[in-house]
Amino acid sequence: MGIMRSSLVAIALTALAAPALAQEEAPTPPSQHWSFQGPFGSLDLASAQRGFQVYSEVCSVCHSLEYLHYRDLRGIGLSADQIKAIAASVTVPQGLDDNGDPKEGPATPADQFKVPYPLPNPLQIGVTHTNEKADRAAHNGALPPDLTLIVNARENGPNYVYAVLTGYADAPASFKLMEGMNYNKFFPGHQIAMPQPLHDDQVTYADGTKATVEQMSHDVVTFLAWAANPEMVQRKQMGWRWVLFFLVMAGLTYAVKRKVWADVH
Amino acid sequence: MAEAHKSEFSNPLVNWIDTRLPIFTMMQKEYGTFPTPKNFNYFWNFGALATVSLVIMIVTGIFLAMNYQPNAQLAFDSVQHIMRDVNYGWLIRYIHQNGASMFFITVYIHIFRGMYYGSYKSPRELLWMLGVVILLLMMATAFMGYVLPWGQMSYWGATVITNLFSAFPIVGKPIVTFLWGGYSVSNPTLNRFFSLHYLLPFVLVGVVFLHVAALHVVGSNNPLGIDVKSPQDTVPFHPYYTVKDSVGLCVFFLVYAILVFFAPNFLGDVNNFIPANPLQTPADIVPEWYLLPYYAILRSVPNKLLGVCMMFGSILILFVLPWLDTSKVRSARFRPIYRQIIWVWLAAVIVLGVCGAHKPEGIWVVLARIGTLYYFLHFLVILPILGKLERPLPLPESISRPVIVGGGPMPSGATAKPMEKA
Numbered sequence: 001m002g003i004m005r006s007s008l009v010a011i012a013l014t015a016l017a018a019p020a021l022a023q024e025e026a027p028t029p030p031s032q033h034w035s036f037q038g039p040f041g042s043l044d045l046a047s048a049q050r051g052f053q054v055y056s057e058v059c060s061v062c063h064s065l066e067y068l069h070y071r072d073l074r075g076i077g078l079s080a081d082q083i084k085a086i087a088a089s090v091t092v093p094q095g096l097d098d099n100g101d102p103k104e105g106p107a108t109p110a111d112q113f114k115v116p117y118p119l120p121n122p123l124q125i126g127v128t129h130t131n132e133k134a135d136r137a138a139h140n141g142a143l144p145p146d147l148t149l150i151v152n153a154r155e156n157g158p159n160y161v162y163a164v165l166t167g168y169a170d171a172p173a174s175f176k177l178m179e180g181m182n183y184n185k186f187f188p189g190h191q192i193a194m195p196q197p198l199h200d201d202q203v204t205y206a207d208g209t210k211a212t213v214e215q216m217s218h219d220v221v222t223f224l225a226w227a228a229n230p231e232m233v234q235r236k237q238m239g240w241r242w243v244l245f246f247l248v249m250a251g252l253t254y255a256v257k258r259k260v261w262a263d264v265h
Numbered sequence: 266m267a268e269a270h271k272s273e274f275s276n277p278l279v280n281w282i283d284t285r286l287p288i289f290t291m292m293q294k295e296y297g298t299f300p301t302p303k304n305f306n307y308f309w310n311f312g313a314l315a316t317v318s319l320v321i322m323i324v325t326g327i328f329l330a331m332n333y334q335p336n337a338q339l340a341f342d343s344v345q346h347i348m349r350d351v352n353y354g355w356l357i358r359y360i361h362q363n364g365a366s367m368f369f370i371t372v373y374i375h376i377f378r379g380m381y382y383g384s385y386k387s388p389r390e391l392l393w394m395l396g397v398v399i400l401l402l403m404m405a406t407a408f409m410g411y412v413l414p415w416g417q418m419s420y421w422g423a424t425v426i427t428n429l430f431s432a433f434p435i436v437g438k439p440i441v442t443f444l445w446g447g448y449s450v451s452n453p454t455l456n457r458f459f460s461l462h463y464l465l466p467f468v469l470v471g472v473v474f475l476h477v478a479a480l481h482v483v484g485s486n487n488p489l490g491i492d493v494k495s496p497q498d499t500v501p502f503h504p505y506y507t508v509k510d511s512v513g514l515c516v517f518f519l520v521y522a523i524l525v526f527f528a529p530n531f532l533g534d535v536n537n538f539i540p541a542n543p544l545q546t547p548a549d550i551v552p553e554w555y556l557l558p559y560y561a562i563l564r565s566v567p568n569k570l571l572g573v574c575m576m577f578g579s580i581l582i583l584f585v586l587p588w589l590d591t592s593k594v595r596s597a598r599f600r601p602i603y604r605q606i607i608w609v610w611l612a613a614v615i616v617l618g619v620c621g622a623h624k625p626e627g628i629w630v631v632l633a634r635i636g637t638l639y640y641f642l643h644f645l646v647i648l649p650i651l652g653k654l655e656r657p658l659p660l661p662e663s664i665s666r667p668v669i670v671g672g673g674p675m676p677s678g679a680t681a682k683p684m685e686k687a
């Protein structure tokens with residue numbers, strides 16, 4: 001037993017040492033309350049729709065949502081007609097016209113979200129995308145990442161993205177901020193190329209919600225969490241059914257097992 | 266007509282087939298009436314669970330492969346296509362992704378069961394060694410599968426692991442170039458990994474078949490670690506163990522479902538949501554959890570070549586475990602010291618796993634070195650010596666007539682009860 005205890009101590013020691021390492025990075029983002037959290041979590045559709053508005057009016061200038069199609073917006077509760085109208089308001093390239101010149105026209109629900117700058121493919125090593133150059137130049141050498149998966153692509157994603165969006169501040173006097181960079185409390189290294197994207201009352205919400213920086217950040221993160229995991233609501237609903245099914249089956253088979261084994265000594 | 270096999274089955278069709286190809290007789294013999302020790306505890310579920318895992322991986326994998334594109338330009342996008350546009354694609358992918366974890370946890374418990382009850386000892390050495398082959402094949406398969414979604418961790422994990430071979434003098438560099446099919450991990454690497462990832466699971470099926478065939482020759486071990494002496498010691502596999510395995514299977518599926526539906530990315534790495542980028546190295550490159558202990562061993566050794574050898578050695582050493590353990594007694598139940606140090610060994614493996622998840626700095630290096638040292642000490646020093654020094658407790662006479670310390674027959678089944686978690 002003594003030996004078992006000492007091995008447990010070893011494990012405990014290992015666990016204790018963990019926080020020491022995390023400290024050198026940016027501070028842990030404070031936890032917000034999210035509608036989509038936890039096994040019962042669902043999606044706050046109104047918030048996701050407001051978040052879509054924030055994305056469209058603010059973030060989409062710089063950030064793409066490569067993996068979304070307009071039709072996907074059904075997932076945040078928009079109707080077919082609303083989606084048609086949203087798509088139609090966007091002009092996208094549509095191949096070549098009869099003279100062989102590039103043609104543009106309104107998007108349809110089946111189209112992918114319009115990309116602000118055609119994104120460079122990181123796999124095409126050595127092939128410098130003309131737009132990548134322009135793009136990097138416009139943002140101090142940093143590229144605005146695609147946001148479709150951003151909430152999954154960061155540790156503690158929803159809280160982190162919220163913290164970055166609300167974490168802009170004046171740099172402390174001692175901090176050496178590079179030309180054109182911005183100070184952010186939660187971005188690792190505190191220097192971010194993205195200028196503060198959100199300011200109070202930057203958008204006007206149709207439902208009358210006051211557009212504070214916090215509110216818009218919360219909404220856009222809810223939207224982005226949906227964009228990253230569009231299957232989430234269906235997945236959890238299905239999950240409950242399967243979990244209950246296996247619980248019942250486990251109980252039943254256990255009862256049968258007891259019966260079958262009753263005569264074995 | 267030569268002397269045909271005479272089938273006992275009454276169904277005429279079954280009888281007709283069975284007379285010509287006695288597969289029904291075989292199933293009946295191997296899974297129906299197969300005499301099985303009656304004192305198994307629930308640890309004996311894990312072999313069946315591992316088999317089920319393998320089948321699930323193959324089925325979901327084949328469906329993934331219908332929509333996956335093994336091309337460096339398309340792979341990441343095709344996985345997103347599976348997740349978003351393919352009907353229930355997200356479900357198939359999450360089952361496959363988390364299935365790898367379920368497969369490994371199952372097999373790890375299965376292996377630990379073997380170590381605790383001495384299942385690797387004579388006459389089951391070959392059965393055990395086939396098991397180690399299965400573990401190696403699983404690791405290769407999972408490693409290559411993890412490369413397929415072509416995220417940052419896929420790419421850099423593949424780079425780090427394939428680069429290990431460069432530690433070997435002279436042949437090292439050419440081997441790495443050969444593995445890559447080029448001068449870095451790139452499209453040819455992805456292509457061949459996909460091809461092998463599709464192939465190896467079927468090789469696994471073959472080795473699993475041999476593993477089970479060997480088991481059915483020598484018979485199962487049991488929690489007492491003593492041989493079956495008479496028919497009273499056994500029950501037919503069906504219905505006794507089919508129903509007991511079913512209980513375990515339900516619990517297994519319950520845990521599996523919780524992972525897939527409520528925490529599908531819990532065991533994953535956030536960096537794999539970023540497409541592979543050869544120009545940007547992630548802050549720390551870590552493998553999936555099931556490979557962490559080996560990774561910690563690798564990184565705990567300052568010399569690269571030695572590190573690589575110790576990492577592979579940590580698994581290869583399992584091949585000779587039947588001969589390193591010099592004790593004749595199988596079950597830890599009758600080995601008062603082994604019964605304790607086997608837990609210390611497990612703790613060392615867990616500590617190594619935790620170390621593997623952290624950058625090799627400060628306390629993590631120290632802990633990883635202690636863990637590595639202990640891991641090898643256990644096999645190379647403690648086990649050979651312990652078998653000679655330890656005084657085992659008296660063994661029961663048989664499974665159905667156990668004898669406790671001081672002798673005297675007990676009411677049958679008395680010692681089988683405490684382990685029986687049912």
Ligand code: HEM
Binds near residue numbers: 325403406412414462
């Ligand atoms: C021993 C059985 C198997 C194991 C342990 C295994 C393991 C894995 C792992 C760990 C991944 C990465 C999952 C992720 O992080 O996204 C993966 C992906 C994949 N596997 Fe397997 N696999 C097995 C069998 C198969 C089989 C038989 C096929 C059939 C072709 C297959 C096809 C695929 C495909 C297409 C992917 C890429 C899609 C994805 O990443 O989800 N797998 N596998």
